Amino acid sequence: MSERSPSLLVALLRHRLAWPLITLALLLIVNTVFNSSFLHIEWRDGHLYGSLIDILNRAAPLVLVSLGMTLVIATRGIDISVGAMVAIAAAVAAWLIGGSVSGTESRFPLPVAILGAIGVALLCGLWNGVLVAKVGMQPIIATLILMVAGRGIAQLITDGQIITIYYTPYFFMGGGYLAGLPFSLFVVAVVFAVLYLAITRTALGLFIQAVGINPTAARVAGVQAGRLIVAAYVFCGVCAGIAGLLISSNVKSADGNNAGQLLELDAILAVTLGGTALTGGRFSLVGSVIGALIIQTLTYAIYSLGVPPEINLVVKAVVVFIVMLLQSPEFRAQVGALARRPGAGALQ
Amino acid sequence: MDASTAHAPAAAPVLQLSGIHKQFAGIPVLRDVQLNLYPGEIHALMGQNGAGKSTLIKVLTGVLEASGGQMRLGGQAVWPDSPLAAQRLGISTVYQEVNLCPNLSVAENIFAGRYPRCGIAQGFRIDWATLHQRARDLVARIGLQIDVTRLLSDYPVAVQQLVAIARALSIESRVLILDEPTSSLDDDEVQKLFEVLRRLRSEGLSIVFVTHFLNQVYAVSDRITVLRNGSWVGEWLAKDLGPQALIAAMLGRDLVAASEQPAPAPAVDSRQATLLQTEGLGQDTQLQPLDLQIRAGEVVGLAGLLGSGRTELARLLFGLEQPDRGALRIDGQVVKFANPMDAIRQGLALCPEERKTDGIVAELSVRENIALALQARMGVGKFLSRAEQTALAERYVKLLGIKTETVDKPIGLLSGGNQQKAILARWMAIEPRLLILDEPTRGIDVAAKQEIMDQILRLAQGGMAVLFISSEMSEVVRVAHRIVVLRDRHKVGELPAGSSEDAVYDLIAAEHV
């Protein structure tokens, strides 16, 4: 029997990225409604300038962390310590640069500071990965340990203070511009490209999905799940480290207590908004990028509405929650059941 | 074969399904199916994969809703809309993967959710004394002697299944459905289960018994209903339907031609190099020290009852478990496999027993599943492109007759037999020197079994060594050059090609003191 081929619209809507893109578009529209100059971009001071550029710049750290989180979630894991890792990385970089106010002096050369920060974050990721893959802890518990202990570690590195960074070359990462666009975008682009190539041009994508969907079967088939899982957490750590550099470079300081606050929740939400299931398996890098942009645009919308900062947390959590609910099949079923007329039974 | 007593349906049926229709997205899966179950009988439901057995059971137990038809329980029209509703109506199911709570005691599992109460207004307080006593009575009723206060997880699957049956009794079921209950039981345990079923039958309980084992059908059933391709073929008294007729009904054609055994392959030239050798290989209580030799191109059958250690040996050989005694040699060199990849690199392959948990990656496509082991061996760097994967998959789809519209279909949507073929394809794709097959034909229809067995013979003739583990002794004796017999986790002996099934059973039985 022949079926009418589904209309193009229906086919488009079924695409995995459809809902994330629609959500992002809606948010952009909302922003434009409240702020008529929202979409306005101009060239100023030798670079592009505008709200959209601002959003892209601020979203960069979140995009990075979301990319790392995507891999971890795909292996059926979770990493709630990314905020702590961001704080640690920032603290390490700040310490390596030193607090000299001259602006041209740095205790260690800039490359050393950058590599040092990323290296420490890598070790944190390795720690998480080993606990999950080799020791066999549940990811939520394993990363909970670093989440709490990590802030303490960051505070210890900064001696409980907020270290201000005066070294001007450091600011380029988070606040500089290259070819008119924020430098952070290029950082994100490079990381994304590396990851994308790794996923599609090597067996990494296949293996991670296999491990996430059925770890036992993957093991019997010869896939070294342990190494993959550790690699996913390490990569997440590296992403968090780079994000830490971008953040501290942007605000010109390292705050052990507050750097990266909320980041874990934002990242998890970005990944789920982008279509990757929390149960692991199939994942979408592009989806996570869109999800991160959604979160950032939402934050921007909240700010431009003039909502006081305390309520900001609440509003954001609530709005994202609504979107997640809409995506949850159980919720949709319940709402559908309410909407359906009673008596429309299936049997005669 | 133990002929069951003739059951003249004088009484009214306890359960009557008629005209059952079911479609999935316009494709009919059940067409006008019927089932008549009388009080005090054991009724086997038979059919090859794709016949609609499991769909019918799901309709019966409220998991699925039928698109049409009628169901009458004790004369009343009923329609369970959930497993809980079916249970309340008196239809209980015991699944192959026992669905109980391992963290609770046996007694608590039996009465979960229906605790006998005491205290104020018979309210919240559990009467543990009564609960334990009633549990003991129930368990004794089915002839089981266990401590009902111990955790369920302390007991093996066979006992857990009987606990599930005890639970069904405690809710006064009228119909008991056993869904492939014997797949993980050894012969002793199967006999025990049948004793219990016969006892329950004599008490008037009606039992629906779904199984693939022909012996068991005749050992214990009164009547047989056969389904084929979603349609009802017929309902017979077990004594009136011989095995040939049963197979013919299930397949719709005569299998006589297929059951003709090809002449057993001549014994492999003993001057052929020894590919694999174990010297006293063992793993604490899992496997006693065992010596084994496999030569290139040899098909070695590994025979034994369930629980005799065959799968344990396979897992040791493949690096899924580590031995704590003895040595393993490949081509004469001692090797240690820390994980399956080590074994794969030495040319070994293992097609596992449990395809759902150890075999298929359900959401990935057929092509990705088939390419997985080959890709794992090639490493992360060298990647088989999508075109290469497709070509590989299509080659095996054709070779093994895997029924799927496209290789991009998620493997989870294929039927069990086709999934098994795809997993076999995965291991054939790495062109191993030794292929270990653990129950490759379990849960598969007769025709597919045939195809797989033929493929195994072809592989062996092409020079691949095969270690063939199967509970169906007829298969083992048919294809093996040599049969290694295990019992109770150790090797009891070896038999040459052409040995009869009886010879194997005798060898096993000889150990029975």
Add this chain to the structure above:
Amino acid sequence: MSQTTHPPASTLADGNPTAAVRHDKSLLHHLQHNLREYGMLITLVAIMGFFQYMTEGTLMQPLNLTNLVLQNSYIVIMALGMLLVIVAGHIDLSVGSVCGFIGALAAVLMVEYNWHFVPATLVCLLCGGLIGAIQGSFVAFSRIPSFIVTLAGMLVFKGLALALLAGQSVGPFPSAFQMLSSGFIPDLFSVEGLRLTSLLLGAAVAAALAVGGLRQRANRLRHGVQTEPAGLFVARTVVFGGLLVYFSYLLASYKGLPNVLIVMALLIVLFDFVTSRTTIGRRIYAMGGNEKAAKLSGIKTERLTLYAFINMGVLAALAGLVFAARLNTATPKAGLGFELDVIAACFIGGASASGGVGKVMGAVIGAFVMGVMNNGMSILGIGIDYQQVIKGVVLLAAVLVDVYNKNKA
């Protein structure tokens, strides 16, 4: 003969219950099988001994002990709720923030609006229940993983607490309310330097526990159920009872048993009863062990999850009130890091991350371990950053033990 790993091939013909009892009488075997439970008690004693030594005797001073109880009561109270949540297979990361939020709410009601403390307390507890209901319904009905829901909750209530207090600390509370945290039970017989009532109460409780244990043991023996060797039973009862009496004596030497300790004791008895003897309690264990099987038993798993979270919310609210009453102010920083203490307490006490396993007494012992650590580290003057790190290490150790146990079986 190994215990649970490879059960005998056939227990059908010869699974003799008396054989099992006979076997377990072996002391070593019994210890091995129940190592976890004895291990916890030993850990508590060991940690107390360690800090007693390190603080040169300050830990067990009656004054300090009283402070220990008062300062860490929130952990015990919330551990009772968290245990049920973990047994049900979930987790609640928001308890610290809810604690702080309710404390803030109480302050606003009682200090700024001058409510009487009774209706204010009731409203706060109700509010806690409501919060638990909201979070619980997302977990139970919309099937969103609990750690996401409660992670969001953690942030929402942190923000709300800040907003409610407008960034300030609010206090002081009416004195009647303060009695909750800083009051002591009245002393009926006055003896010099010793609150005899408290001591007698403690002794009475110890005796009751011993008698109860004895009766339970006799009952099990009568039914042929496996039970611990007599020597071990006596030793355990004596040690536990002795500790209880000693503890009461120490407290009695200062101001007697604090009110909050009575509240805690009542809650412990209640929850122990619920988890071991009531239908609703055992249903939660069934659900945690195998949700599908529980559903098939007619257990309404969604509702149970909801109840577990409501319960958690109420207890978190109670802990928030106790904490605020103790400090006599509500601060925006209240509740920071509480969830780690509580979760760690449950894991130290033997709860399993996968659900279905965990005892109330274990969680209580775990909570006391955390409390002793908090107190001991404060006395030693260890900075809060180091404390965070050390707590992380302790949680790590507790979970490692859980994983080790699971892998062994």
